[in-house]
Amino acid sequence: MIEEILYMNGYGVYVWSAFFFTLISFTTLYVIIKIQYIKEKNKFVTKFGALDSEKAERARLQIINKEILSSSQSI
């Protein structure tokens, strides 16, 4: 049974390589986008931490800034 799934009447090498290429492409794209995301988030947290209290208060008024800060605790 397993041999049949792997070999596929001689077409196994084509079928499996097409599926592997797809999964590798997915993983690569996911990792690249995730790295970019984490990088930008860390940059935001660092910049936010460097603000003086008045500017930080002003920035915190925006909902989106609060969201980024709260979600950055989980990374």
Add this chain to the structure above:
Amino acid sequence: MFKIFEPGKIFLITSKAPKYVMILFIIVLSIGLLEALIFSPEDYKQSHSVRIMYVHVPAAWISLGIFSSVAFLSLVGYIFKNKNFFLIAKSLAPSGLVFNIIALVTGSIWGKPTWGTWWAWDARITSMLILALFYVMYLIAWRIYEDKEQVLKITTTITIIGIVNVPIIKYSVDWWNTLHQPASINILSKSSIHSSMMFPLLVMTAAFALFSLLIFLMKYNTELIKIKNKGLDRL
């Protein structure tokens, strides 16, 4: 008119959605892979090589769908001067390009046992390759142009020219003699594909659509944070 597209409001949803989309994607992909690789029957003519269809066809469909969406969003964004539409379009493009590459590579792998060649300058394949070039041009334009107005103009122009290629891809098998067979699946008329093959094809399409949604959400969040980073600099 487009107040619901305010980045602040959207971020509330898009920052939480990826983990749920990821779970759903893994579930649907697992079902799709089992169906495509084990449970679906082999073809009487192509034998097991037909299984490549379950990655090749959904990838081609989604890359075409994404490019059409990118063109539409760019045009609407340009007409209504709404930058968020451009941001959505820009976030969709990377997964569109990857799906386009998957369609080309898996098509090439499928071509070897079916047609006896890895590549042919056939109308469908060539037009898909041109689409990949438009994706590349679009993404490069975002990287190289720093002037905001200029980049919006250039990316919109690229997508408007590129969208002409989409119907050419779709109808290339009808307009020219190509190695590709005519469409087996029709929305308006009866499809010639058997339900035992249609089911895994649709499940894999759903899985691929979920993956592109996942990548879109992550990329869109990254772009929003990038804008916010610039905002902090200006404080």
